[in-house]
Amino acid sequence: MSIENNKPDKLELIAQKSFENYKEMYKVVDFLNRTLKEKQVIFGLTKGKDGNMTISIYET
Known part of the structure; x- marks a missing residue:
């Protein structure tokens, strides 16, 4: 929990996109x-087992 604003520190997933390895x-x-x-x-x-x-x- 953050001391400054008393809100839990949680990450909210906004978007994901997969693509070929770069x-x-x-x-x-x-x-x-x-x-x-x-x-x-x-x-x-992240890199998947398929190489993608x-x-x-x-968002924090």
């Missing part, structure tokens, strides 16, 4: 997270 996509996700952290959004990246990648957007 080996430098982690750089894009890192850039987005660093640039948009003040906007209360977080980007996640999924980008997720969360």
Whole structure:
């Protein structure tokens, strides 16, 4: 629980999109997270067993 606003710290999934593997996509996700952290959004990246990648957007 956050001390400042007494609200639970929870991420809410806004959107997800899967696509073919792009080996430098982690750089894009890192850039987005660093640039948009003040906007209360977080980007996640996962790689599935099939080799496809999924980008997720969360709101804090």
